[in-house]
Amino acid sequence: MMTLMMIPICLALCFAPLLRSVINKTKAFFAGRKGPPWLQPYRDIRKLLGKDAVYSKTTTWLFRAGPLVSLTGVMLALTLLPMGSIPTLLAFPGDFLFLAYLLAQGRLFVVLAALDTGSSFEAMGASREVQFGALTEPVLLLAIATLSHHASMFSLSSIYQTGVPDIWSRAPIILLILALVFFVVLLSENSRMPVDDPTTHLELTMIHEVMVLDHGGPDLAFIEYMQALKLWIFSTLIVGLFMPSIELPVGLQCAIFLAGMGVVGVAIGLTETMMARLRMEKVPQLIVGAGMLSVFTLLLEVF
Amino acid sequence: MLPGANETRELALSSIDAWHVPYGSLSFNLDALSAFFLTLILLLGVLTAVFGKNSSGTTWFFFISLMFGMTLVVLAANALLFLFGWEIMSLASYFLVTTRHQEPGVRAAGWTYLVATHLGTIFLFVMFFLCEQKTGSFDFHAFSSLSAQSPEVLAAIFACAVIGFGTKAGFAPFHVWLPDTYPETPSHVAALMSAVMAKIAIYGLLRMLTFLGEPEAWWGITLIAIGIMSGLSGIIMALSQKDLKRLIAYSSIENIGIITIGIGLGLLGMAYQATGFAVLGFAGALLHILNHALFKGLLFLAAGSVLQATKTRLIDDLGGLLRRMPITGGLFLFGSIAITALPPLNGFISEFLIYLSALGGGLTLRFPANLPFLAAVLGLALIGGLALAAFAKAFGLVFLGRARSEHSTRASESGIWMLLPMVVLALCCVAIAFGSGFFLEEFAPIVGVLLPHHSAATEMTLQAVAGQAFAIAMLSGIFLAVLGILALFRYLLLRGRVVQTGVTWGCGYTKGTPKMQYTSTSFSEPLSLLFSPLAAMKTEVTAPSGFFPSAASLQRHVTDTFRESIYLPIFLRISALFSHFRLIQHGRLRLYVLNVVVTLLVLLTWKIGFSS
Incomplete structure (x- = not known):
């Protein structure tokens, strides 16, 4: 049973960086390029882990603690995430609140580490991060609460394992709308386009990248890995909506799940290919719009 | 727990009707609710006293009076005794606020506080006299017959309680005195006022609610609305502040808002017969009261430690203090x-309970009750x-x-007696x-x-939620373990490698100065602008002009919408009205004497005319 429960966590820990490759390959395909090799994210992390460390004179212990705490928070969130019919390591009513606040913990420490450098660029990124974070967090909670409302379930695993198949049979439109809301939250929380441009070269236009300018070596590896895991978590929330409800062998479930993650990766890549980054003042409109959709879905069945 | 434990656990120090005075009696009562608040008073009282151990004699006098007043309020079983304690508490805290009365800012803050707190107390007077009218007694045990009164009477009592106690606790829109007052108060007193005195007002509200019987739905809805408004406006204003203690003061309003949401959910759960959610709401509110007392006490004391070391509260003059004050910073x-x-940490658990209550009610109740x-x-x-x-x-x-300035370059860590209370508070958390x-x-x-006659359901719900708290504590334990493993991993990786220090990457620019860092206003501007109806951004520009421009300035600050658009116009109008009386207060002694003579003459003629 325990080994079974560890499978989703191991899948996440192993394959999370690969999701980035899927996005990059998709973007490269539509741009007519070959794109970086599939294993490039792993190589990056290995290279960074092998490097020496340079810390700014301005920084304190907090700067060094930042990547550790945020990676820990995201890793712990994995224990609550359901995958198919495999039971999660831990489930209790309201565990999705814990998940949301763990991710917020990660955000706080990345922001504080950025402020610790005393650089105005990084503080600018931090300011934007807390701004968009303050908006996406309610939307995420609202979306999961909507799901929980329609599923009449309180914990993430019961919502996804028994609630979602039930909603499919009653009102699939709810799940389609929520998938869209989760997708917007994913784009915003993971600094993807159209909220943030992960490939930009001008510090003034960055959000996430500018906050981690001063991280290097193993610390940057932790941050990169944390980002990969975070992307994985949000994608799991979407893929979980489309997992088959019938009892299947574990191997098949994993295969379906990974294929689903691939589809999400392609969707992100497509979005990034088709859209440019929004102006900063337009971003709140996008996030609040997603929140409104979620409120609408929440009240949908009620009438 | 044994069945009926509610009754046996109730500490029996009740109602010594020893000393009857006209209209009142010196009767005390200590039940579980009073005991809970008494714990807060004593714990925080001792710790803040240790922090402020170098205070002057007068400060000590009023500090102890404040403690006495709060204790009296919590223990009183008679409305007059309650009001007596309430007044001692308010006056003692007024004198504590004006400790540094030489400064005009402190006098203004004290004045605002005194006026606000008494405006609130008027409603308490009205409320208690209304109760006395209906029950014929000022004794609390007679008040329990209030539940038989008509809905209009109960509504009036509830409204008076919300306004009267809400003013002291800091419910928006009655909170405007609070952010002016706390920053000017000595830090250990501000810690006590925010951590405990505001909660005493919540105690008063809860105590009154126990007399009113089954609540109506709109009471709960009102409190939830007030809670959301206080929470949102409080945190938006906190975010926009430039003054560290003011920021923390505004965050008190936010947390009082969260507590109020919890109480509102509890009342609403009671009104809809959804006992489980009522228990969760009340328990969450109570736990948040305790939690907020601990961490807000800690934050105010830490801010006091910073103020003591740097002599400034302005965030834009501070920075880099974690190096110079590592313990305070930590x-x-x-x-x-x-x-x-x-x-x-602990804040999550109480908010978790309140969330569970809200989610539970939202999930199971029918539209539009949810x-x-x-x-x-x-x-x-x-x-x-x-x-x-x-x-x-x-x-x-x-x-x-x-x-960012010399204030913080000269700072050094505070002494052991300032650090110790904070460490104790952190350990409690x-x-x-x-x-x-x-x-x-x-x-x-x-x-x-708060929720009588449901002891079995209460215990069942709390047992269930205790199980979830265990799960959370376990996850928190795993959190720390994983953190330790990752730290060890990095330590092993970096062992034997070169760990250098350099300058912060300035994007190619190498002459960065501390003044170039982001300021407090720039950090919070995007969010302040987004929520601008709640926090109005004011910009004062002196543009450079002429051929040889010299002085130019730009100042941005955020003003409290409630203060600027509700209270300020009203009080200015009142002030303008009363300023007409200045006509007779001109300072010319001859005319004053003439006034007296004229009055006497009028009286004399009137008297003579009357008798003849």
């Missing part, structure tokens, strides 16, 4: 994590995200980065974070006072 970070309700619950979920989520922004700013700009599974069931008697 404790402030600790308090910030706790107050933003992030795991693995709408207030859903609004509470949304409000809490918004408040949570903004609180993170506010405290990232408070900690990040004050303790991290480089020193850890105890709650990891131990709440053990003692959440002990809240049953306290919740039982």
Whole structure:
């Protein structure tokens, strides 16, 4: 049973960086390029882990603690995430609140580490991060609460394992709308386009990248890995909506799940290919719009 | 727990009707609810006293009077005794606020406080006299017959209680005195006032609610609405402040808002016969009262430590203090994590209970009964995200980065007697974070006072939620373990490698100065602008002019909408009205004597004319 429960966590820990490759390959395909090799994210992390460390004179212990705490928070969130019919390591009513606040913990420490450098660029990124974070967090909670409302379930695993198949049979439109809301939250929380441009070269236009300018070596590896895991978590929330409800062998479930993650990766890549980054003042409109959709879905069945 | 434990646990110091005075009696009562608040008073009272041990004699006198007043309020079983304690509390805190009365800002703050607190007290007078009219007694045990009164009377009592107690606690829109007062108060007193005195007002509200019997739905909805408004406007204003203590003061309004949401959910649960959600709401509110007392006490004391070391409260003059004041800084970070309700600390648990109540009600009740619950979920989520922004700013700009002025370059760590109380408070936070599974069931008697006749359901709900608290504590334990493993991993990786220090990457620019760092206003501007109806951004520009422009300035600050658009116009109007009387107050002695003579003459003629 325990080994079974560890499978989703191991899948996440192993394959999370690969999701980035899927996005990059998709973007490269539509741009007519070959794109970086599939294993490039792993190589990056290995290279960074092998490097020496340079810390700014301005920084304190907090700067060094930042990547550790945020990676820990995201890793712990994995224990609550359901995958198919495999039971999660831990489930209790309201565990999705814990998940949301763990991710917020990660955000706080990345922001504080950025402020610790005393650089105005990084503080600018931090300011934007807390701004968009303050908006996406309610939307995420609202979306999961909507799901929980329609599923009449309180914990993430019961919502996804028994609630979602039930909603499919009653009102699939709810799940389609929520998938869209989760997708917007994913784009915003993971600094993807159209909220943030992960490939930009001008510090003034960055959000996430500018906050981690001063991280290097193993610390940057932790941050990169944390980002990969975070992307994985949000994608799991979407893929979980489309997992088959019938009892299947574990191997098949994993295969379906990974294929689903691939589809999400392609969707992100497509979005990034088709859209440019929004102006900063337009971003709140996008996030609040997603929140409104979620409120609408929440009240949908009620009438 | 044994059945009927509610009754046996009730501490029997009740109602010594020893000393009857006209209209009142010196009767005390200590039940579970009073005991809970008494614990807060004593714990925080001792700790803040240690922090402020170098105060002058007068400060000590009023500090102890404040403690006495609060104790009296909590123990009183008679309305007059309650009001007596309430007045001692208000006056003592007024004199504590004006400790540094040489400064005009302090006098203004004290004046605002005195006026506001007495305007609130008027409503308490009205409320208690109304109760006396209906029951014929000022004794609290006679008040329990109030529940038989007509809905209009109960509504009037409820409204008076919300306004009267809400003014003291800091409910928006009655909060405007609070952010003016706390920053000017000595830090250990501000800690006591925010951590405990505001809660005494909540105690008063809860105590009155126990007399009013089964609540009506709109009471709960009103409190939830007030809670969401207080929470949102409080945290937005906190986020926009430039003054560290003012920021923390505004965050008190936010937390009082969260507590009020919890109480509102409890009342609404009672009104809809949904006992489980009522228990969760009340228990969450009570636990948040305790939690907030601990971490807000900690934060105010830490801010006091910073103020003592740097002689400034302005965030834009601080920075880089974590190097110079590592313990204060660490404790402030600790308090910030706790107050933003992030795991693995205690703030999460109480907000979790309130969330569960709101989600539960929103999920199971029918439309439109579930709408207030859903609004509470949304409000809490918004408040949570903004609180993170506010405290990232408070900690990040004050303790991290480089020193922005000489104030912070000269700072040094405070002494042991200032640090010790903060360490104790932090340890209490850890105890709650990891131990709440053990003692959440002990809240049953306290919740039982608010929610009588449901002791079995109360205990069942609290047992269930204690199980969830265990799960959370376990996850928090795993959190720390994983953190330790990762830290060890990095230590092993870096062992034997070169660990250098260099300058912060300035994007190619190497001459960065501390003044170039982000300021407090620039950090919070995007969010302040987004929520501008709640926090109006004022910009004062002196543009350069002429051929040889010299002076130019740009100042941005955020003003409290409630203060600027409600209270200021009203009080200015009143002031203008009364200024007409200045006509007879001109300072010319001859005319004053003439006034007396004329009055006497009029009286004399009137008297003579009357007798003849």
